[in-house]
Amino acid sequence: MDTASHLLFGVTLAGLACLEPAVVQDPSLGHAILAGTLIGSHAPDFDAVARLRGYANYVKVHRGITHSLPALLIWPLVISLPLAGIFGVWAHMLSLYVWILAAVVFHVGLDLFNVYGVQCLRPFTRRWLHLDTLCLYEPFLFGLHTFGAVIWLAVWHGAGGAYVGEMFALIYAASFFYICVRFRQRSRYIAGVRSELGLADAVCHLIPTLSWFKWQFVVESESHFYLGEIRNGRIRIEEQYGKQPYGSSSHPVVQATMTAAGVRAFLHFAQRIHVSWKAKSDGYVVEWRDVRFWHKRKLPFGVDVQLDENLNVVSDSLGWNKKAWDPPYV
Template sequence: MDTGSHLLFGVTLAGLACLEPAVAQEPELAHAILTCTLIGSHAPDFDTLARLRGYASYVRIHRGITHSLPALLLWPLVISLPIAGLFGVWEHLLSLYLWTFAAVSFHVFLDLFNVYGVQCFRPLSKKWFHLDTLCLYEPFLFGLHSAGLLLWIFLWQLHGGSLIGVMFAWIYGITFAYIAIRFVQRHSLIRRVKSALQRDGICHLIPGLHWFHWQFVLESDDSFYLGVIRYGKVEIDESFARTDYIGDDSHPIIRATLSTDGVRAFLHFAQRIYVCWREKQDGEGYEVQWRDVRFWHKKKLPFGVNVQLDRDMNVVSDTLGWDKKAWDPPYV
């Protein structure tokens, strides 16, 4: 999810920690846990530093090893040890570790439900897992936890920490119930899309900010079908032939782009792949476009890599990234 939401959940997890009597009664421990959960809730996304080496490096690394199974155990250790020393709460090190573990795990859990996905089972598997259930930013969850934070400030002044843990237990119960409802809704809509199109295949849904607005991509044996679902009504916006991009019969112009850094990074991440090429108007070469169809919007495929070739099919340049405004959908 977005950075603001992850940090907010880190704060509210510290509120949930008030279920422990020691946390509610000892300010030093409460501050230490808040620091741990706040850092832990964002720690997996420290991989964004890979952007300094270029976007291709970022695509390879983001939501990979920093979100992996070993990372779930190592981040809490790296964070809780210095925080325990800084606040002088060594006797509560286990509690610090476990609440930091909860923050890191909840971060990865939320990313798993996003369309972008996460390689959360590395090193056992490098496969991208994504449950296509939550937006990058979920207004309901952000509002729910923000309200809890404001109530925390108010209740602490009146009653101390005695009611904080119980309140956040309810908030997190509602959070998981909301995710479960959206997950069931997604499965129901996938069946509806396949029934409406009378096609079988792999169907991806992209949730919108509105509870009842979704985008879908259905890949059948020979075509891609792109459309929207509004209040349960399935509408097809576009369909086009599926292109096989790997194999001995691939077009030589397309094959010439496979060695570029941008295409290698793209193929590491993309799943519903469409590739096409065209000759430049000036006749001085070719342009090859690789796209991940999952992220279509308004008849455009905004995520992919453009490769420029000269007449002899030598690579001139390659550009990987998004061709959209940051505030435009899809929110992944």
């Protein structure tokens, strides 16, 4: 999810920790857990430093090893050890570790429910897993947890402080219920889309939007990609693309781009690939796109490669052709 949401959930996890009597009784432990869950809720995204070596390198690294199974255990240890020393809570080291572990696991879990996906089963597999259920930013979850954080701030020194843990327990129960409802909604719509297109065995991705009543979808058959939307339960096809081969069986113009850094990074991550090319006066332009991330009949995520007349790579550009606040939110 987005950074603001991850940090907010770090705050509310510290509030949930107030269910533990020792946290309420020992302010130092409470402060250590708050610092730890804040850091832990963002720690897997420290891979953003890979941007220093370019966006292509970032795409290869992001949501990879820092979100892996070993990282789930290593991040809490790296964070809890110095915090235990700083706040003098060595006697509660296990409790501190567990709450930071919860923050890291919750971060990776939320990323798993996003369309972008995560390599959370490394080192056993480098497969990208994504449950296509939540947007990068979920207004309901953000609003619910913001409400809890504001109430906590208001009662921090008040009589209601004793019930902070119980309040956040209800908020997290509501959050998990919301995610389950969205996941169930997704499963039902996937079945509906396959039935509508008569493609029972086709791969189908649903892309959530900020609205509960609107989803986008991508269906991949043997020969085509079908793009459409579900609005208030009604399924509509908006666009379709023919599948073009890439790799050793592709056109020489397409093959010539396979060595470009941007294309290698793109192929590391992309799953529903559409590639096209066109001739120009001074060479060729090859466009690689992941059709999962379509919006308004456009494919905003991919890599453009410029070739000269001799099929030498002149330049390549990987990224999003959209404003940050525009859909899709992945």
